[in-house]
Amino acid sequence: MQKxxxxxxxxxxxxxxxxxxxxxxxxKGPFFPLYVLALGGSYLHIGIIASIGSLFLIVASFLGGYxxxxxxxxxxxxxxxxxxxxxxxxxxxSPSWEYLILASAFNSLFVGLRAPAMSAIIADSTSVRTRTxxxxxxxxxxxxxxxxxxxxxxxxxxxxxxxxxxxxxxxCAFVTSMTSTVxxxxxxEETLEKPSExxxxxxxxxxxxxxxxxxxxxxxxxxxxxxxxxxILFTVGASLGADFFVTYAVEDVIGLSKSEWxxxxxxxxxxxxxxxxxxxxxxxxxxxxxxxxxxxFMTPLCVLxxxxxxxFLQVLVVVSAIxxxxxxxxxxxKALLFDHSPSEHRGRIHALSNMISSLPGNTIMAQxxxxxxxxxxxxxxxxxxxxxxKALPFYMEAVVVGSSAFVxxxxxxxxxxx
Numbered sequence: 001m002q003k004x005x006x007x008x009x010x011x012x013x014x015x016x017x018x019x020x021x022x023x024x025x026x027x028k029g030p031f032f033p034l035y036v037l038a039l040g041g042s043y044l045h046i047g048i049i050a051s052i053g054s055l056f057l058i059v060a061s062f063l064g065g066y067x068x069x070x071x072x073x074x075x076x077x078x079x080x081x082x083x084x085x086x087x088x089x090x091x092x093x094s095p096s097w098e099y100l101i102l103a104s105a106f107n108s109l110f111v112g113l114r115a116p117a118m119s120a121i122i123a124d125s126t127s128v129r130t131r132t133x134x135x136x137x138x139x140x141x142x143x144x145x146x147x148x149x150x151x152x153x154x155x156x157x158x159x160x161x162x163x164x165x166x167x168x169x170x171x172c173a174f175v176t177s178m179t180s181t182v183x184x185x186x187x188x189e190e191t192l193e194k195p196s197e198x199x200x201x202x203x204x205x206x207x208x209x210x211x212x213x214x215x216x217x218x219x220x221x222x223x224x225x226x227x228x229x230x231x232i233l234f235t236v237g238a239s240l241g242a243d244f245f246v247t248y249a250v251e252d253v254i255g256l257s258k259s260e261w262x263x264x265x266x267x268x269x270x271x272x273x274x275x276x277x278x279x280x281x282x283x284x285x286x287x288x289x290x291x292x293x294x295x296x297f298m299t300p301l302c303v304l305x306x307x308x309x310x311x312f313l314q315v316l317v318v319v320s321a322i323x324x325x326x327x328x329x330x331x332x333x334k335a336l337l338f339d340h341s342p343s344e345h346r347g348r349i350h351a352l353s354n355m356i357s358s359l360p361g362n363t364i365m366a367q368x369x370x371x372x373x374x375x376x377x378x379x380x381x382x383x384x385x386x387x388x389x390k391a392l393p394f395y396m397e398a399v400v401v402g403s404s405a406f407v408x409x410x411x412x413x414x415x416x417x418x
Contacts, residue, residue: 010125013187015137017180019145024173026146027153030265038162041097047383053104054376060112065348068117072192078185080114085177092170123338124191136280136331147269154262216348224340230407237400239378241393268323275327283332295328296405300398339415
């Protein structure tokens with residue numbers, strides 16, 4: 001009964017506030033690379049911003065997993081949500097691309113500290129048979145609420161230019177994110193059974209954090225390691241091209257307008273939601289891998305298809321296909337990792353995964369600085385290769401993502417108890 005109550009409350013609160021947050025947040029994400037270019041940056045600088053953000057994510061995730069498993073999920077979630085929201089203003093007032101490096105570093109720091117607690121509170125509030133639905137509810141409402149946002153900003157960019165429209169997007173993001181933070185503070189319930197006070201001194205925190213992670217690493221099941229290693233291959237490959245879909249489609253090759261790209265992104269979000277909703281029920285009923293593995297094999301084919309698109313309709317079809325496949329992977333993959341993770345170590349296992357790479361999902365949405373260090377390095381390589389050849393990052397992405405599918409097929413197993 002307690003578990004059911006926590007599912008109804010915590011999953012509902014996280015999902016609804018994530019949706020509200022996303023209405024503003026989705027305005028800025030799809031056009032961030034264009035914002036970097038408009039502020040005087042280059043393709044390489046897009047990769048550098050993501051890479052520096054990823055460096056800060058390592059330390060943040062390291063400490064975030066410890067804090068989530070020590071002082072509790074709730075305090076970390078509302079505290080870091082406040083700081084992430086406040087940092088949105090730094091993006092808004094940045095006069096040149098160099099300031100975006102600082103904003104990215106802070107954003108990664110705060111999101112990295114929060115992410116393990118966010119995933120852990122959903123995992124704690126669900127059973128094995130409802131876990132995918134719990135993660136999907138969060139994703140579905142977040143994506144659905146933000147599906148119209150790129151369309152709105154795309155039209156604003158046509159009228160007011162990239163910088164003015166993007167700054168308006170950051171202003172909206174600040175309002176919605178701060179409102180979400182207040183709601184999380186008021187309505188979330190703690191799920192960690194015996195929260196303890198974290199050590200106050202930095203040396204003590206680091207010592208206990210290292211000790212806790214060493215314990216987690218020593219007891220992690222073999223399958224959890226295989227799942228994380230497979231996600232490394234997939235998301236490192238996805239990061240090669242993720243930040244350059246918009247520049248390839250709008251600025252350099254295909255020739256879409258900004259409003260057309262906003263419409264594509266909006267449709268992609270809706271398709272992603274439908275796929276994720278259907279996949280959540282199928283995953284909990286029939287197993288995670290029946291969805292994950294086929295989607296991994298088909299994703300690189302769609303990425304290659306995007307390279308040869310030359311008009312709006314072709315882009316819309318290919319991007320929608322990528323969204324379907326992303327929905328088939330994202331929640332089931334996260335649920336699979338937690339299926340193989342003991343409850344008392346879930347925060348740190350999620351943090352360990354985040355430090356190295358993110359989890360598989362929609363490859364076009366795998367953009368921004370809040371990813372693992374390997375994703376950041378991959379993104380910088382993508383920036384260098386994009387400057388040499390506009391199609392090269394996507395060819396490399398297809399090869400690396402395709403290789404992860406074979407690893408998943410031959411080595412990942414379902415949890416014995418589901």
